[in-house]
Structure formats: C-alpha cells, structure tokens
Amino acid sequence: MTDRRTGGGLDRAFLARFAREAGRPGSVVTWLNHWSLLHADPPALSQMQLIGFDGTLLQAVLTRHGHRFGRSSADLVLPIILDEVLAPGDPVALIGAAPGVAADTAARRLGGRPTMAFDGYGELSALQADPSSLTGFNPRLVIVGLGAGLQERVALQVHEWLPDAAVTTAGGWIDQLGRAEQYFPDWVHRLRMGWAWRILHEPHRLLGRYTVEALQFVAASSVLVKQLEGIGPFNELGIDRR
Template identity: 30%
Template sequence: MYDILSLDDDDARLDLVRMAEGRVNIRDQQELVRRIIADCRAGQGGTVFTLNLDHLVKLRDHLHFRAAYQRATYVSADGAPVVVMAKDLGEPVERVTGADLVAPLCHAAAAAGVPVFLFGTGDFIRDKAAEHLLAESPNLIIAGSESPPLGFDPTGTAAREAAERISASGAQICFLALGAPKQELFANMAVCRSPNVMFVCVGAALDFIAGANRRAPSLWQRAGFEWAWRVLQEPRRLTARYTRSLLYYFRYRLRGGDDRMLRVERRRKQDAPSPIRHL
C-alpha cells in the first residue's frame, strides 16, 4: 500500500497552510507514513503532531506548546473542522488522526524493519495494544514499552531519563500516548536527546487499539461528529474542552477565516535548508 522504498529528495515542503498559531504540512496519511519511514531509514528523527481544535485553543496561550508546534517535523490535520479551515485557505488536505495512524505506520515499520517504542497510558492498556499490533503486523519489532510516573513533567528530569532510555532501546519510532500538550512538550524535548527517533503523538490511540475505550462508529467519523461521540463517552472530562473548541471554531467562522493571509510558499528549492528542521 505504501511505497516505503523511495522518497523524492526534492519533494520536501514548507507548510501547506497556516491558521492562527497552527500549521499543517502533510496532505494525507499515505504521505505521512511514507515520509516517516523514509526518515527512519535515513537515521533522521523528528516529531509528528496532529492539529485539532483543542490544540488551536491551547496554542493561543501556551508559549512552550506553540514553540513545540513550530519545531514539529510533520503536522497533519486532525478533525473535520481543521480540514474545513485548510480547504477555506485553498489547501485540500485529508484528515489524519493519531488513532488512524498507529496501525498503518506499524505495518510499514514492520516491513521496513524499523523498531517502535510505546510510551504512555497504563501498563495493561499498552500491553493489550502491543498484542493487537503484533497480531496485525507479526514482524513488528517493539523495542520497549513503559508508562511515565504520576505527575510526570514532560520536560523534567524523569522525562529526560525516559528519552535516553527510548534512544538506548534502539527504537526509531516512539508512539506517545500522553495527551496534549504533555505529549507534544515531551516530544519536543526528547528529540533533542534522541535525534534518531521519530516521536509520534497519538493521544488515545493505544486505548482504542486495546479496546479500553470505544472509538466513534465510522459513520460518526465521516460526518465529522467523532467529538460528539467522545463527549458522550466521557462527559465530565471532555465537555468543557469541546465547548471551548466549538466556540473557537464558531468565532473563526464568524470572522470569515481572517487568517487567510497566513499562507506560505508551498515548495522550496532542493538545496534550501528546511525551516522546520533547522529552528
């Protein structure tokens, strides 16, 4: 399904689109999987974020979260509203969520001999997710797996030590299931200590894979109402978050998407330094 053996060197892009403090530089899932595997085979690490409305809300006020996003290697559009916002700005991108990314990326990693690491959520959930991933991709190499301690500071001493363990494991892809903004802050710090590891932020993906949480039916996902399903599943935890997100989106639409002038050049010359990797 994925051509993991080749990647045109001159096909590297600047951001496809910027919206407020957010940015997207990945058009679809196939492109993202292809680029991650190509980078891993070249010994190049980085960070992978999936932009949604909750992130856009947090990006307004969280300086370190903003800095992590600006340094991210790859950013996809996670959620129907972000896809609509990108389309309004002239860029038709597809929705690529962390939950949708794990299985195909593990399949590609298994085919390429790229070891992975699972970091975050609970031990039981992580172990069950590993079982499912190995059942789907028997050749997958899981180099390590661990949960952070309670009160985990994503940039503190324990985080730095965890980053070093991930690097020492030989993993080239690390799935981070910590939730935002903790996973993005950890990834931004960890890649400096583990420059050969691609840190992929996947939120609740391992919980879905393990069956600990039920994901929205595909019809709800296609209709753009996965957020509503999640609120129904966890109303006390998620109602306030999605209320803030919806208010943000409605204000954005009422303003007529006034970030239209934030588009940037789509492509750069082959020999130009990457503005993403060299921040």
C-alpha cells in the same frame, strides 16, 4: 496485527503517503484539531517537521482561509506506519496513558514486535530525568500520547535523544488502543462523527471540548490561523517544514 481498516470514504492512498512521510527516520510529527490548537505550545509546535489536521471544525476554518490539504489523524496513520512502513521486527516505544495501559493492553496489540512503554505520570518524569533506558532500547518509532502542548515538548525531547527515530504524537490513541484494536467504527469515520462517538463514550471529559471550547476556538480562529501560517508552508499533507 489484525484488521486496521481506515474507514470508508477516506483517501487510503493519501493516508499511505502521509504514513510513509511520518515514518521516515528522524521525522517529528503531530496532528491538530480545534482543541489541541487552542491548548498548543506555540514554540514547540513551530518545531514540528510535519503537522497534519484532523477535526471537522479546524479543517473547515482552514479551508475558509484558503488552505487545501488531505484529512489525516494519528488513529488513521499510525496503524499504517506499524503495518506497512516499519519492518515486523522494528522496535516501538510508547509514552503516555495511565499507568499500565501502554505497557499492558496497548503494547500487546502491536503484533508482538519489541515494545517499551512509559506511562504519562511517574514513568514520564523518570524518563525525562534519565532517558538511558529508552536510548538503549533504540526504537525505530516512538509514539507520544500526552496532552496538547506537553506531547509536542516531549516529542522534541525524544527527537534530541534519538535523532534517527521517527517520533509522532498520538493524543488519546494509546488509551484508545488499550480499549480496542479499532476504536472508531468505519461508519464513524465515513460520516465524520468522531466527535459524537467520543462524547458518547467520554462525556465528562469531552463534552466541553466540543461545545464551550469549540466556541472559544471560533472566536480566536483568525489569530490561530495566522499563528499556523507563520509556522511554515501548507501543502497537501498539512504544514510541512522539512
């Protein structure tokens, strides 16, 4: 794999630690921002072993409620898992994205390691009906990049099928990987402008997420924080139920 820098101003040691924990066999990990918390499936979310937090708005609200943790996200942690936690020959499965994206461009960017991919449409339905192709492949890591709520439910299904695999959600990371090895430039991470970068590149899909739905999140934030507090203890990684 080529250069996978984490971006200036980020705590590289913390991200490496998060990657080691998320890449452990049997782990089930997800990340939240304000939008994914608004659209979460609470029962599925409550079964995640480790929950990291990304997104300036959600982090600010949680900090105001007295919670302290490091910043992480799928696009920052997954490259470290792939490059430094997994062995070069460890197989990886991708679940999500539009037809052809995971199997074609994204899989080719994983450095030639054994890869199996299922899109988030008909192939996902077929996989849920019969997971034998995935279980036979026996991946060391399964990356599930679907919508909020759905990706946690699918991650839990995968964990049942493959209890010794590491399973992480990824949001839109598979689509992003299909576009570029490093979707966000370093300066975007350094200045915490990922929301602006995404609006610029995906305005029709994301403008409402960072305007109308951001206001909806603020209005519901007290209830949502209590929901998170009920899931499990906070530590420097996020919510850690292991």
